[in-house]
Amino acid sequence: MTKEERTAELAVKVEALKEERRLKKERRSKWEQWRKTKAIVRRNLPTDYNKWAYYEPSDDEEDKEEFVPPANDPAFAALEKDIDERAKRRAEKQREATKHKEMGNEFFKAGNYEKAINAYSEAIECVRDGKLYYTNRALAHIKLGNFAKAVEDCDRVLEIAEIFENGFTKSKDACFKAFTRRAMGYVGLNKHREAIEDLTQALLLEPKDVETKKLLKRTERNKREKEEAERQGTTPVVVDYTELVNNLSSGDESVVISALESIEEAAEKEEVRVTLRSTTLLPRLMVLLDSQNKIVQSATAATLCNCLLDPKIKAAVRPHATLIINRLSSLLESTDILVREKAAGTLGNLSADSLIRQEVLNSDILSQSLSSVKYEWKTKGIRYEARIERLLAILINSCTENSEKLLELHAIPVFAALLSSDSTVIQSRAACLLAKLSKHEQAQTLLKELKVTNQMLQFLDPVNQSACNIPPPAPTDSGSDEPGPKVDSPLIEHTVRVFANCAKDPSVVTLLRENNGLSNLSSIIEIASRQNKDTLNRLTDSTVGNAALCIALCALDVSCCGLLYDVIEPALKMVRDAPPAVQKNLAVALARLAKNERNLVRFRELHGVEILYQVGGKVAN
Secondary structure, eight states, X not given: OOHHHHHHHHHHHHHHHHHHHHHHHHHHHHHHHHHHHHHHOSSOOOOOGGGGGGOOOSSOOOOOOOOOOOTTOHHHHHHHHHHHHHHHHHXXXXXXXXXXXXXXXXXXXXXXXXXXHHHHHHHHHHOTTOHHHHHHHHHHHHHTTOHHHHHHHHHHHHHHHHHHSSSSSTTHHHHHHHHHHHHHHHHHTTOHHHHHHHHHHHHHHOTTOHHHHHHHHHHHHHHHHHHHHHHTTOOOOOOOHHHHHHHTTOSOHHHHHHHHHHHXXXXXXXXHHHHHTTSSHHHHHHHHTTOSOHHHHHHHHHHHHHHTTSHHHHHHHGGGHHHHHHHHHHHTTOSOHHHHHHHHHHHHHHHTSHHHHHHHHHTTHHHHHHHHHHHHHHHOOTTHHHHXXXXXXXXXXXXXXXXXXXXXXXXXXXXXXXXXXXXXXXXXXXXXXXXXXXXXXHHHHHHHHTTHHHHHGGGGOTTOHHHHOOOOOOOOOTTOOOOOOOOOOHHHXXXXXXXXXXXXXXXHHHHHHHTTHHHHHHHHHHHHHTOOTTSTTOOOHHHHHHHHHHHHHHTTSHHHHGGGGGGHHHHHHHHTTSOHHHXXXXXXXXXXXXXXXXXXXXXXXXXXXXXXXXXXXXXXX
């Protein structure tokens, strides 16, 4: 071997040694980082033996060969059995954790955040490294104003991902939630710089998330305002809310009105509502609801409405719900239009609470609200639309689970009349109530007899701007993957639900066929197929699922199948990845449409048989 060859060989070995040392240094760095992070976190994580991979031996001895156990060794058989048993216990714990998580989700939807936190905590006890359980609990803490605890839960998620998953991309969804919710916690703690850092990191994971972008801009603006105030040497005005609340008991009505107006405006901010929890605000407001001064009455109702946005204040109201509902009920009959409007808004807020809702149903509020809607619609006084909107909110929230009482009150003609309103909010809420009622056979008969379905056809067009305030589809190049148009969908959603419930009747199918209804249903599926999760005001899964159900019912009529040719391609595009309920309705609709000879040719061209075969297994599972 020549000197040059020997030198080259040694150079290769030197480079290999350098690379080996670099890798050891990197592992040592990870180990030290883990130790530092462990020292910062207050609570211990569950043991994860993956961290042993970061251990760096003190000397440079070569790693020994991996030991291969001998076959048929009883000791290793016992070890293998133990490993299997541990895996089974882990799977059982995971099932138990999922059960607690689902219970927590139900409590959260009902606004019972304390029970939601308890349920998520039980899930965490079962699976200590379940990132989703921590982020869910963090959001519940934020709802209760427990910002420090929310930050702590999000810290845990990010620590698990950073140390044991070598970054945030492997669990991107969980880490995105952790960053955004920790930012919300920091905002609640008035730590704007840390919040901005977290929101920036969240946008690296989900660059197109619109809500995160909005929150980032708002947080940056608040930070600038705070820094500007510090530069100018000014200090924010500190409001003594305890003193303001005490002023509500003043004998001077002007002082009371001033205090109410200040609290009402301030209570729009979450941090102020948290402060008001510890005051005697609620009993004082209950007293003021009996005032004979109409300005005091309206200001009290408005203040209570804003304060009820805080879950702990709402929880404090529950024991007194009957008394407060009765007092607000009397204000609905006031001769003062502002008092009626504010009382209706507060009752709508109260009826959104699942525990208070039963008290509303036990009272005469539904009958009274419906009568008030009739009166306001007939007289059309000043700001009548605002009052009708709030009264309809009472009816919608009160009948979330049970709409039979509205049938007993003969409400359908009232809601049908409201569909002609110039207010899209009134139209949408009236359609929502009609959709709730349309699941009852008695209501379906009335909707046809009163020709309400004929009236609602105008709202079925997803590109009818004058009827639905919806922008038309943006022109796209052929083959473009651009997202579909932005659609303001609530009115369409409720209308589609009405027709889906009524389309079992052949006369309704005929109505759709003869009045461009089938084309509009096809357009809904087509628009939905071009939207993605980042599309603003996108058509909901409920809208798409009910549209598919309506098409499936119409496809039972042979004369309709040929008119639905254009829906085959977008439906096949959506059916692969749609949620299970939507997927099932699309699959049924496609199967029925394929009975038409022309449709069947198109269906086969687009490999529909193969797609439905794949989807059939998913739906069955």
